[in-house]
Amino acid sequence: MELLSLFPHPIIQGPTAGGSNTPAQIAAVSNAGGLGSLAASLLTPDALRAQVAEIRRLTSKPFALNFFVQGTPAPDKAELERAAGLLKPVWTALGWQELPLPAKWCEDFAAQFETLLELKPAVVSFTFGILQRAQVQRLHEAGIAVVGTITTAEEALAWQEIGADAVIASGVEAGGHRGTFLVPQTEATLGAEDLLLATVAAVGIPVISAGNIMNGADIKRRLALGAKAVQMGTAFLVADESAIHPAYKARLLNPGETPTRLTRAFSGRYARGLENRFMREMAAVETQVPAYPVQNALTGSIRAEAARRGDAEWMSLWCGTGVAKARAMPAAKLVETLVAEMQAA
Numbered sequence: 001m002e003l004l005s006l007f008p009h010p011i012i013q014g015p016t017a018g019g020s021n022t023p024a025q026i027a028a029v030s031n032a033g034g035l036g037s038l039a040a041s042l043l044t045p046d047a048l049r050a051q052v053a054e055i056r057r058l059t060s061k062p063f064a065l066n067f068f069v070q071g072t073p074a075p076d077k078a079e080l081e082r083a084a085g086l087l088k089p090v091w092t093a094l095g096w097q098e099l100p101l102p103a104k105w106c107e108d109f110a111a112q113f114e115t116l117l118e119l120k121p122a123v124v125s126f127t128f129g130i131l132q133r134a135q136v137q138r139l140h141e142a143g144i145a146v147v148g149t150i151t152t153a154e155e156a157l158a159w160q161e162i163g164a165d166a167v168i169a170s171g172v173e174a175g176g177h178r179g180t181f182l183v184p185q186t187e188a189t190l191g192a193e194d195l196l197l198a199t200v201a202a203v204g205i206p207v208i209s210a211g212n213i214m215n216g217a218d219i220k221r222r223l224a225l226g227a228k229a230v231q232m233g234t235a236f237l238v239a240d241e242s243a244i245h246p247a248y249k250a251r252l253l254n255p256g257e258t259p260t261r262l263t264r265a266f267s268g269r270y271a272r273g274l275e276n277r278f279m280r281e282m283a284a285v286e287t288q289v290p291a292y293p294v295q296n297a298l299t300g301s302i303r304a305e306a307a308r309r310g311d312a313e314w315m316s317l318w319c320g321t322g323v324a325k326a327r328a329m330p331a332a333k334l335v336e337t338l339v340a341e342m343q344a345a
């Protein structure tokens, strides 16, 4: 089925991993005529089945699931000791004697992939890597449209080559992690509009634009530049149904003069969020921490403790450069507002 005919408004609520992305939010967006996406990367197969059942209880409309394309690492003791040492200023500031080790490094992508085939959402999107052509074929045989996240035009060509139905062109302004997989993350520096233009020129499949899209006028402009739809993350993070920590939501709604910036310190992959004490403490060593997902798992206990204390200075405050324009309202109302603004623009 043609991907973009699945939802009437060209608005995708971006997947936002880390607990913010609730079935209620996804269903509300899809019911309002956008495409809701569930961030499934951190979910076990059973948790994924339960969340998809809940989405299907709340909507009969199409929705997307989203995964990180990744292998499971096996870091050695020396690497872990070094990594814990780099994080020492943070865990000593929390009053800890040592950094607890996580129970696992990440979910098993192969198991998630089989669960995805069983659950058959209308759409699946991927980031952090690229599939094998045979995997795309299996998804297509199951009737699932396949979308790859890209940060360079070459990455878009790679997804097109293996049969993807569309790509999400994620500019450097976007909140959360960079999806870069063909070049070093520091080299994927294009802003969303330049990346959109380069990608539309390079590929024949539909391009979905992401990064710093906060209102209907922004959407209209991206469509005029050749996007077939947009994906918005930060705007939906502050929606009423978003389950992010109240202290995080408060910071997003009142960012003041705090800048957003890219950091690798939380997870080992560059990601954009509001600058806070964790980022500043780790700035000097952030290029030395282990790659995703090892660093992400190692900082899990720190972020969980920050959530328990309600202390946003140790949380990952992921959001895009447009955060000051984020508006709190129910997700369906946000879709309606964006559509009305597009029409008025």
Ligand SMILES: Cc1cc2nc3c(=O)[nH]c(=O)nc-3n(C[C@H](O)[C@H](O)[C@H](O)COP(=O)(O)O)c2cc1C
Residues within 6 Å of the ligand: 013, 014, 015, 016, 017, 018, 020, 039, 040, 041, 066, 067, 125, 126, 127, 149, 170, 173, 174, 175, 176, 177, 210, 211, 212, 213, 231, 232, 233, 234, 235, 237, 318, 319, 320, 321, 322
């Ligand atoms: C908190 C947060 C978590 C995110 N998690 C994911 C994710 O799990 N998978 C993914 O493909 N994109 C993820 N993204 C990217 C969004 O889906 C979206 O593409 C991006 O936020 C668009 O840029 P914007 O924040 O400027 O709207 C995340 C973004 C944020 C802010």
